[in-house]
Amino acid sequence: MSAYHVSPGVIYAAAFVLAGIVSALGTPLIVQLALRLRIVDNDGHDRRMHDLPKPRVGGIAVFFGFAFALFAMLGVALGSPFGLLPAEQFDAIHRLVGLLFGSLLILGVGIWDDVMQMRPRNKLLAQIVVASISMLYGFVIPGMNNPFDRNPGTNWIDFPLWLGVPLTLLWYVGMMNAINFLDGLDGLLTGVAAISSLFLFVISVLHANPVVALVVVALAGSALGFLPYNFNPARIILGDAGSLFIGYVFATVSIIGASKTAIAISIVVPLLVLALPVLDTAVAIVRRARSGKRITEADRGHFHHQLIFRFGLNVRQAVLLLYAVCFVLGAVALAFSGEFTHVFRHVT
16 A cells, blocks of 8 residues: 555544544434433432433443544554654554553443442452553553653663552553542533543644544544533433543553653643542542541542532533633643643744
8 A cells, every 4th residue: 555644633633523423423322222221320329410310321422433533543544644654653553452442341341330330349350450451452651750860861760560560550540430530410521531632632742642642632522522412411421431431541641652751741741631530539538538438439529519519509510610620720731741832932
């Protein structure tokens, strides 16, 4: 096959649009399927707030939009993946296929939980299994930059497996559960995922990391395609299928980025962008431990619940406020990545 060139902008835009269209068209079908099979989230659930039962496997539609866009772009990448060298082309396709496979596995875990209501211990074990399979595929945090060494040629520290593997496992499980805990209000997680993905997309493009950029722009498009059905009053919710899948993608792209940029950019920047669910999870763990509850026991003490019960906001007001917080955090992450100056120079 003769090589041909497709500009990165066209590829990113195509992935975004395709993911959004497939997700938007597929969501009504998932709604009908979930209602027919009675896969619904009961009103008055431990942490979610609904007036009526809602279909709870919306993550399937988000996944299919995401996967369709990436598979379509894989076809383009076989000829011209963003102008990469031949060796980088193979590596890019290898990483995309691995991420899609892991995403499918964790989606299956989420669907099983949405349908059968897994015990928290079993769900955690399933997350560990998926994370372990991803590590076998090669998604392991490789190392970090030495903050005390300013020499760009010598400041990288490789992690031995005995350190890299447990750190990666903690990263995967922590990110998936942090994102899962955020899914408590109509449209909250979907919107936060879209905003966070768009900021990570900009940062990835500016740091010349096309694989991560393609993945997060597809996730952003898929989330936005699903959002009209998920915003309050929602017709369908993400369920664990969606929240675990989104958490897995965020965790994986951070690890992929670690091989392309400094660890501060690949790990710390996503933590800043996703500071809202991460901090919420940390506070929830402390709160439940102090009250003698199990860490996995759901409650209504999360940030988004406090905005409603303590400050009197309605669901839409609380969600929009948290969107604004997420946007500010994304801007901080962009500044932290050292790219505001870079952007200003290009604009001027």
